[in-house]
Amino acid sequence: MKLTKTLLASTALTVAAAGVSAQDMSQDMTIVSWGGAYQNSQLKAYVEPYLEMHPDVSVAWDESSAEAVAKLRAMNEAGNITWDLVDVTAASAIRLCDEGLAMEIDFDDVLAEAPDGTGAEDDFGDLIVSDCFIPQIVYSTTFGYRSDMVPEGVEPPSDVCAVFDLETYPGKRALEKRPLNNMEWALYCDGVAKDEIYDVLETDEGQDRALAKLDTIKDQVVWWSAGADTPQLLADGEIFMGSTYNGRLFSVIEEQDQPVAMLWDMQVFDLDGWIVPEGLSDDALARVMDFLYFATDTQRLADQAKYISYGPARESSAPMVSQHAELGIDMAPHMPTDPANAGNTLLYNYEFWADYRDDIDAKFQSWLAQN
Amino acid sequence: MSTLKGSGPQTSDAPTPEDAFHEAAALDARESEPRHGSGNGGPVLAADGTPLKRSLARALRAQKMRALALIAPLLIFVLLTFIAPIADMLFRSVENQIVRDTLPRTVEALADWDDTSGELPGDAVFDAAYTDIFLAAEYKLHTRLGSRLNYELTGVSSLFRKSGRGLDDIGEVYLDQFEDLDEAWDEALPWAELMGTADSVAAYKAWVKAEDKAKENNEDFNDPIPAFEMRDDIADVLPRTAEAYSRFATFVRDEDEDSPFEEEPWTLVVTRLYEDLRDGDVSSYNGPRAEMLKAADALVDSPDFQTADLQAAFGEIDEDWLDTRVWQTIKTYSPAYTNGYFLNAVDMQKTPDGAAMRDEDERIYGLLFKRTMFMSLVITFSCIALAYPVAYLLSTLPMRTANLLMILVLLPFWTSLLVRTSAWKVMLQQQGVINDVLVWLGLVADDGRLVMINNQLGTIIAMTHILLPFMILPMYSVMSTIPPTYVRAAKSLGATNWTSFWRVYFPQSVPGIGAGSILVFILSIGYYITPEIVGGTTGTFISNRIAYHISSSLNWGLAAALGTILLAVVLILYWAYDRIVGIDNVKLGG
Known part of the structure; x- marks a missing residue:
């Protein structure tokens, strides 16, 4: 009996101790991001400078951005939000906003103005796709190809439809294991005008048409699910061309010096940025807002481009993009938003995919599973 | 030696407290029987007399x-x-309260609507939906419901998002006209005077005066705004307006932490006021703001007063509202519990006419369940085939060599799962080690390299390797207790090598195979990361879809239904195994 009492007492003590430490939050901040080179660019461009200005603040990283929506929903149901600031893609942010899990932000109120005095809301402009989402970067999903595997006597690919042209460009392709982007490219290369893609994709016939186009290369496709897959497959010579995020291709080409080249045609723009979880305590919220004001100002967003080839989301940051921090090369030509690269682009259609993702995904997965 | 379930001679003859208890009970029963002759009277007593x-x-x-x-x-x-x-x-696989909680009035109104008629529901439903969605949008619940119903009908997600914003337009029509008549209709205080008790209005006015005075004198003023109270009799004159306003007042107090004295009411309240003025009679009303109300009443009755038809207004927000399928879906999923997720999990769906199979090109889960079962069995059998000789060798070799071999078995076991899986990628891919060696040996042409990864084969190879220790270890611990003398005895009695193995050694090692098989099979049935990395499209398991629904599509109900089915399948197989082989035959150790 005595033993049980001791056990119970010690359990109670542990619980109480955990409760006390969880409340002392104002100097701590948990930031959720993607890990890898991207998180490193955030660390260098604004987290480290911020910590220099505020030496008693400590930042903990959680590399959970890929499952951020599911985890935030679970935390919300459990009534215990342990994250202060979360880096997510725009589609996830819209989802979180819809579910009431992210806080609505008044841009002009809480964010810094551009150096010329333009309000934050105008400076971010069209990139504000949700009331809860503060964009940091524009990235694109595009193709890279092995320049040494282009058949002799053939021009290197400059058109996205080279993906579907197995005769001119034989070899395997890597595509992401989800319908997004693939369906658009398939319809575009099947002769659908760019501004009609989503009207066609809305219909059953249009979805079948896109899958039929993908069918023509299905046996030559390696399907990837992690952003690192395509760079690795390209480096190993497993595939001739593959889609992935442009920053990953930049590091394969410039940092690892592989014989890989970019294909900028019909790149799909997407956004990545911050959301603040709903239900933070007042002192935690104050800290997050203070950090956000600093981390999303014009200079900081421009600084981030020194470490990774993603375009800053503020219009005022673009002219300030300089050179890569280690390689010393000009970063502007590697930005997806650079005019030379952005001749023919597509913007991720958030509303369409919010509605149709479940439906088209079911068809796509069923199509994939059949041999 | 430990067994999963007690089968050995565990019930010893030593007395236990239970025995004593039963004996006492028996004794007691004997006591209560009618006694014959002179027994030793009374029940048996303990030392303290009880x-x-x-x-x-x-x-x-x-x-x-x-x-x-x-x-x-x-x-x-x-x-x-x-x-x-x-x-x-x-x-969660059956839970579905969200529809009922978010759209309570609509669900009730839809009960009278025949969803197979092909006609749109009546005005009562649109009216109920107007209130429900308006309130849900204020509380920011409408998009949540939208994403829930989007699992069942594509497009509902944006329909609800749009409607949350669009429903304001309906009331704007009336508000604009009332406002043209009298600016006061667009102000907070006149509304509060109309709806609130005289006391609470007076208290508010006193508070405003005190605040102004404090400002003049540059004093701090921190008194809270007096609470707003609804007047009881206003509900007799303006029943619908009063109801909507009281919802508004509650919302402003609880969610905005503001006061109805200082917030203009929702456009929903204005619409309700129009309806009350249209249907009712306010001529007998003589409370506060009677003039204003009567003027508005006259305006409503005048022929140029513009009105908005609810159904048309819904159609203007999004024409999908005029599609019966939206209302069918809401009605179908209005009960608090649904079998919809389970139907989805077996490639079926709910329709107004009952459950039906999905279109051919949307079926996937049946295929995945079958594939998961089939591949788990293949993996289990390849593990048995590979592990048996290894375990046999381990149990027969001298201790020192056996230990070395054991480390070789355990070493990969201690390596990270991801590292082992990625290593298989390097080994198996077309430009990988195995293909390179085969090409170098001239066994395979350079343009005909084998495809061994991103398909079923890749998953089977990688998972067999990863799960092998789970098979070897129980086999080894069973085999190491089989006395070598048995086989020797069989041989000395004239058995061939094969007969002595098959008739004497193998039957004794079966419990190890059983234990290993159950472990490997159950582990592989729920495996997720390896099929995701090396499975391509033909080598993925049902667990990959469960993970997708948990983390990407957020359809937790469907994920839960798939998980429940998987759990049920495992339990059924376990039960079948118990019936056929007998779980007593499973040993995790000698």
Whole structure:
């Protein structure tokens, strides 16, 4: 009996101790991001400078951005939000906003103005796709190809439809294991005008048409699910061309010096940025807002481009993009938003995919599973 | 030696407290029988004079409580961290309160609507939906419901998002006209005077005066705004307006932490005011703001007053509202519990005419369940085939060599799962080690390299390797207890090598195979990361879809239904195994 009492007492003590430490939050901040080179660019461009200005603040990283929506929903149901600031893609942010899990932000109120005095809301402009989402970067999903595997006597690919042209460009392709982007490219290369893609994709016939186009290369496709897959497959010579995020291709080409080249045609723009979880305590919220004001100002967003080839989301940051921090090369030509690269682009259609993702995904997965 | 289930000679003859208890009970029963002759009268008593039975029962209860208290921390821990979350997750596969909670009036109104008629529901439904969605949008619940119903009908997600914003337009029509008549209709205080008690309005006015005075004198003023109270009799004159306004007042107080004295009411309230003025008579009203109300009443009755038809207004927000399928979906999913997720999980769907199979090109889960079962069996059998000789070798070799071999078995076991899986990628891919060697040896042409990864084969190879230790270890611990003398005895009696192995050694090693098979099969049936990395499209499992629904599509109900089915399948297989082989035959150790 005595033993049980001791056990119970010690359990109670542990619980109480955990409760006390969880409340002392104002100097701590948990930031959720993607890990890898991207998180490193955030660390260098604004987290480290911020910590220099505020030496008693400590930042903990959680590399959970890929499952951020599911985890935030679970935390919300459990009534215990342990994250202060979360880096997510725009589609996830819209989802979180819809579910009431992210806080609505008044841009002009809480964010810094551009150096010329333009309000934050105008400076971010069209990139504000949700009331809860503060964009940091524009990235694109595009193709890279092995320049040494282009058949002799053939021009290197400059058109996205080279993906579907197995005769001119034989070899395997890597595509992401989800319908997004693939369906658009398939319809575009099947002769659908760019501004009609989503009207066609809305219909059953249009979805079948896109899958039929993908069918023509299905046996030559390696399907990837992690952003690192395509760079690795390209480096190993497993595939001739593959889609992935442009920053990953930049590091394969410039940092690892592989014989890989970019294909900028019909790149799909997407956004990545911050959301603040709903239900933070007042002192935690104050800290997050203070950090956000600093981390999303014009200079900081421009600084981030020194470490990774993603375009800053503020219009005022673009002219300030300089050179890569280690390689010393000009970063502007590697930005997806650079005019030379952005001749023919597509913007991720958030509303369409919010509605149709479940439906088209079911068809796509069923199509994939059949041999 | 430990067994999964007690089968050995565990019931010893030593007396236990239970025995004593039963004996006491038997004794007691004998006592209560009519006694013949002169017995030793009265029940058996304990030393303190209480009947032995009761005193024993008390002692036993105390003992049981002590035992329970001892395991209580573990029990509570397991309940809280294991059983409860699983039960909660499984419960989600049928739970569907969100529709009923978010659209209570609509669900009620839809009950009278025949969803097979092909006609749109009546005005009562649109009216109920107007209130429900308006309120849901204020509380920011409408998009949540939208994403829930989007699982069933594509497009509902944006329909609800749009409607949350668009429903304001309906009331704007009336508000603009009332406002043209009298600016006061667009102000907070006149509304509060119309709806609130005289006392609360007076208290507010006094508060405003005090605040102004404090400002003049540059004093701090921190008194809270007096609480707003609804007037009882206003509901007799303007029943619908009063109801909507009281919802508004509650919302402003609880959610905005503001006061109805200072916030203009929702456009919903204005629409309700129009309806009350249209249908009712306010001529007898003489409370506060009677003039204003009567003027508005006159305006409503005048022929140029513009009105908005609810159904048309819904159609203007999005024409999908005029599609019966939206209303069918809401009605179909209005019960608090649904079998919809389970139907989805077996490639079926709910329709107004009952459950039906999905279109051919949307079926996937049946295929994945079958594939998961089939591949898990293949993996289990390849593990048996590979592990048996290794375990045999381990158990027969001298200790020193066996230990070395054991480390070789365990070494990969200690390596990260991801590292092992990625290593298989390097080995198996077309430009990988195995293909390079085969090309170098001239066995395979350079343009005909084997495809061994991103398909079923890749998953089977990688998972067999990863799960092999789970097969070897139980086999080894069973085999190491089989006395070598048995085989020798069989041989000395004239058995061939094969007969002595098959008739004598193998039957004794079966419990190890059983234990290993159950472990490997159950582990592989729920495996997720390896098929995701090396499975391509033909080598993925049902667990990959469950993970997708948990983390990407957020369709937790469907994920829970798939998980429940998977759990049920495992339990059925376990039961079948028990019936056919007998679980007593499973040993995790010698």
